[in-house]
Amino acid sequence: MNTAWTSPSSVTQSCRSCGDRLEQVLVDLGMSPLCQTVIRPEAAEVGEVFYPLRAMVCQTCWLVQVGDYVAPQQIFDDTYPYFASYSDSWLAHARAYVEAMVERLGLDADSRVVEVGSNDGYMLQYMVQRGIPSLGVDPTANTAAAAREKGVDTRVDFFGLSVARELVADGWQADLVAGKNVMAQVPDLRDFVAGLAHLVAPTGTVTIEFPHLMTMIDGREFDTIYHEHFSYFSLVAVQDVYARHGLTVTDVEELPTHGGSLRVYAQRTDGNPVVAPSVDALLARERAAGVDTPAYYEGYxxxxxxxxxxxxxxxxxxxxxxxxxxxxxxxxxxxxxxxxxxxxxxxxxxxxxxxxxxxxxxxxxxxxxxxxxxxxxxxxxxxxxxxxxxxxxxxxxxxxxxxxxxxxxxxxxxxxxxx
Structure with a gap:
């Protein structure tokens, strides 16, 4: 991922997916600090920086997004406080995912699995336990250390095209590239998706999970919006950015996690993948609801x-x-x-x-x-x-x-x- 960023005074209101100008406001939540941080007691009397928290809608590709006012290194540093393994239900979700992918994709000791945004090894530990070669990529050193204690080899880095090229050169072109609630957390979305397309093997599979925009809108889940979440996805928006980087959405599952999420499967377009009926069905539902119209976002x-x-x-x-x-x-x-x-x-x-x-x-x-x-x-x-x-x-x-x-x-x- 390109870790360059721009200061608040120079942030351009353009879509991080298609580049078009952003004009429609979904909701303005005012000024807010970085919400995945904690304040140490000795800093109790020290002020914090508050940033604008305003979600915008791209009326070209329909990606909902907030501005990248903060460098990712400032958000995802060595003191990042979120450890996925403290949620029992999330561990159960990860274990069930591994069981499903092993059966669906026939993963074994000859396979390669890479998870981007692997956190503390909450999911890859179950791949490792099955003897499947696995590698995590995560920018936070403290969670990576916890992952290694679980036996999960982890590279501390921000994932993007350059990292994907290095991993492929090191023999890690993957049969499965997994990401759970990470694609929303990258400001350079195009570089991230280009990295997915390069890292996955010609016949491999990418699965990305994220909270579904429709549930965020319909369920008034505005607290999902914060600076660490740069983008909010519908399948319409994901299909658009994937297509521009050589990935085809092949299947989609609706999940109960995070109030309603999607698991989107994709493969390289040059491999002539087969698309399941679930894709067109959900796209039709989204469009029937008006996800690709300005009116859908009014009143939120x-x-x-x-x-x-x-x-x-x-x-x-x-x-x-x-x-x-x-x-x-x-x-x-x-x-x-x-x-x-x-x-x-x-x-x-x-x-x-x-x-x-x-x-x-x-x-x-x-x-x-x-x-x-x-x-x-x-x-x-x-x-x-x-x-x-x-x-x-x-x-x-x-x-x-x-x-x-x-x-x-x-x-x-x-x-x-x-x-």
């Missing part, structure tokens, strides 16, 4: 405003009623919600999170303390707002014990609901 800002208003009104009333309200989880999406709604520790006393990398730190922007989950049993809050609503079932099971003292579990998206 009003829906977001209602979510914010309902949550803040509830928290203010809870404070007046003397209720103790806390949050479960400190994910990027939660920080988008907290900062857009201007929620601070007077309304949400603290957050808890399973990741040790976040304990004792403060959430970005809101500066709400992040504590170990054990503090819930000590303080017995009245209301627990579940920030990663996409994991509501997993978290509800984890927090079943809180019902002993009558705690109420709630989510704010798509609307304020008691679990």
């Amino acid at each position: 800002a009003d829906a977001v405003a209602k979510v914010r208003h309902d949550l803040v009104s509830f928290l203010e009333q809870a404070r007046q009623d003397g209720l103790h309200v806390v949050g479960y989880g400190a994910p990027g999406k939660g920080n988008t919600l907290l900062n857009h709604a201007a929620i601070r520790s007077d309304l949400l006393n603290y957050l808890v999170d399973r990741s040790p990398a976040k304990h004792g730190h403060l959430a970005p922007g809101s500066r709400i303390p992040i504590l170990h989950p054990d503090v819930l049993a000590e303080t017995r809050p009245d209301v627990i707002l579940v920030m990663p609503w996409n994991l509501r079932e997993e978290i509800s099971a984890q927090l079943e014990y809180t019902r002993e003292w009558g705690a109420r579990l709630m989510v704010a998206i798509p609307e304020l609901t008691t679990l």
